[in-house]
Amino acid sequence: MTETETSTYDVVVLGAGPVGENVADRTRAAGLSTAVVESELVGGECSYWACMPSKALLRPVIARADARRVPGIAHAVQGPLDAAAVLARRNAETSHWQDDGQAGWLESTGADLYRGHGRLTGPRTVTVTGADGVRHVLTARHAVAVCTGSRARLPDLPGLADVRPWTSREATSAQHVPGRLVVVGGGVVATEMATVWQALGSRVTVLVRGKGLLSRMEPFAGELVAESLAEAGADIRTGTSVTSVSRADGVLTVVTDRGDRIEADEILFATGRAPRTDDIGLDTVGLEPGSWLETDDSLRVTGTDWLYAVGDVNHRALLTHQGKYQARIAGAAIAARAAGDPLTEAVPWGAHSATADRHAVPQVVFTDPEAAAVGLSLAEAERAGYRVRAVDVDLTSVAGAGLYAAGYKGRARMVVDVEEEILRGVTLVGPGVGELIHSATIAVAGRVPVGRLWHAVPAYPTISEVWLRLLEAYRG
Template sequence: MTVQTPVPSTDADTWDVIVLGAGAVGENVADRTAQGGLRTVIVESSLIGGECSYWACMPSKALLRSGAVLAAAQRVPGAAEAVTSVVDPRATLKRRDTIVNGYSDAGQANWLESAGIDLVRGHGTLTGPREVTVTAADGSVRVLTASHAVVVSTGSAALLPEVPGLAGVEPWTSREATSVTEIPTSLAIIGGGAVAAEMATAYTALGSHVTLIARSGLLGGSEPFAGELVATALRDSGATLLLDESPTAARRTDTGDVELTLASGGTVTASEVLVATGRVPNTGGLGLATVGLVDGDWLTVDDTLRVVGESLASVSALGTGRPGSGWLYAAGDVNHRALLTHQGKYQARAVGDVIVARAAGAPVDDKPWGSHVATADHSAVPQVIFTDPEVASVGLTAAAAVKAGYRVRILDYDLSSLGGSTVLADDYVGHARAIVDLDREVLIGVTFVGQDVAELLHSATIAVVAEVPIDRLWHAVPSYPTLSEVWLRLLEAYGRPGHVD
């Protein structure tokens, strides 16, 4: 084995800020610090733009969109007669390829250059306080130094459960599911979360026979009616759902199919199997142990996104260079606060502002609403699950609110009763729920389920984050006939402000 000798560090290898990972989060961190006048470099071993651009948000929604549009047309007489009954898989995949730019990051690289952000391609490893050693694809090594901060934005990867034989059948993860070139005849999906439900929706529309196997039911973190409505829709579209079930073994058959043995004793056979059972941090091989952290762990951060807390294995020998002293930060999935691209970008803007402020010696605003801290991912996280029907939610579920000790009132409304939904689609199916904190008379959680409810979510997010009093919401008049009329119906269900039943 050839041992590579590091290239001696020079002034050209010193930046104010080093960002590990050029995904959506890393790009936003770098943009924020560069705009703040700090010389910034991004280190990336894969495609600039990361998971969201090529294997997650964008391609998955591209795969889902064709089926969603077709289903919406089929619910409106006049349009229904004008469309065919099936999605064209090849055209859908071609559009997906366009959206991911043919898996080329040339455009992203050009943007970095135009933004004044430097790029070093290769795998970055922490080798000391404010020091990152980068190994390029050709084996050459370069040592980078940060004057102010290193930000870890390396994201997360799919978790492979310990099922005997599963690794040997080479299962799909979300990466393979969104970058597929041929639609399999049949697909088994292990998992019941957002990725599993979305891919079940997409592949059913694309013509696969889908069998979803979920140990804890479907969309367990959402309001119960969300999982129920999505499950009904999946079954109606031809998918098979095996809930409260789990695989105990996997193997490839002589025909090349995957056979899963189930805990109940039955079996499921499919052309391919997709594992969507959770995420693990991309922190293995980052050299965290060299700065007193545990390789492969999630990184614990404070509200300024600085690495602190229980992840520390040893700080006594690190002196002022230890994590928590102001130089090591983590944003996005890797800190396990909210594994969503929009929340990671929110964190990126916050941490960028923090680094710029601290580099200038300015105080960092520690108020909950301060621009330099990230607090929205504590209790007001918006999320859309792009199934059909869509699930859009922000804040707490009813169960979570009660568990947290709030005195609440639950408001429910059937979206099919709205004039807007009647115009939108025949036989519209949907439901809305709002959770009111009775002591303050503000919303602390909202969930919508139904066709096209994703665009309702930001109004709910503003109401929850801004803690808009119920009596003020009465003056935010929704337009008619639209789905947003649900706000009026929820307020009517609550009654006049100040009156508690």
């Protein structure tokens, strides 16, 4: 007979990635008892298969590329990267896929950690089945927060499972460099992983169904990244879809809708994400298993008064930093409701409203060059009905860019709402621009008037002087 233990908490959190950790941290800080359930590693996708390993892999690639553009040091970095050392550093940054440190931090907040598969088994109830066979029934007095994240979505191709394709997990945790790698997709994972493995010695072919890379950004972002990848030796094929994949004697054969046959050692499908909600008991509370969960701005699931969906699962912004932002909002909302305090979820930019998800989402793509954006692109702003003007600047006009690298290539755009004289969006592409995006985020989130930005004087000679060039171009 299975042993069953029952416990009651104020809050039960499903998922111990960065989002779940932050929900637990905020609710514990408010004095609420909190349980966290995790079926894999505490720290989640970001720590072991996404943000941390990918950036650990990319950093030496970008550092070498930057150094090669600086006279006086370029000659010293012309050799290949030490792939073994790069992979070893990546392994260290992921704590060798051991979660002792993160589990210790979570427990230090006062939250109780339950390891095992957790499923909703009714309103405010989560049942956890542990590896030891013990079943824990956890009841929440106030809230259950679903923070289970997302997984890679694979296309419906016959026999695909038999060829053991890479997803983002395999691409960031591989322990060897494939001789030939096919990357299917043109988004963030595809471009970053193409950058990594091409630099580490793979012969990379990128197959993109659409017209170009990074289609959710301004068109020039994908164009500059594609140009750089091609210069590095990658083969970029747009308007191309995979029709079949097979493996024989260790060799993959990829056939496209154009009739191309490409041989490779590995294939990475970076073709979107799906919510990890298919086996968490949504049906027991009247919701569709495997669905994205719709929420209000306090992250409470529509039609419920106790269920929250935080991070990727709500499909608002599939980014770790936005998920952690949502976690802070959700934690504050849960605590306020538990205390019977009034909420500000109906007030834009209030303590209980995830307003930034709609207006000021920043993202950096750590390719060479980096692509960074916040807010709306020109096309998105026009579709939303705003009267806007795009202001473009070539980053070669900025003194700091020329000092950063010889032959610096980059471009910046700000999308100005001409009625309100505020910024609706900013996009920056070029080496080192990822560190500039927070200033743009402040301008967009703070609705800083363009006239006031004129008085925010950028230090000389830095790349941030692009702000002055953009404002000069806008004023004419």
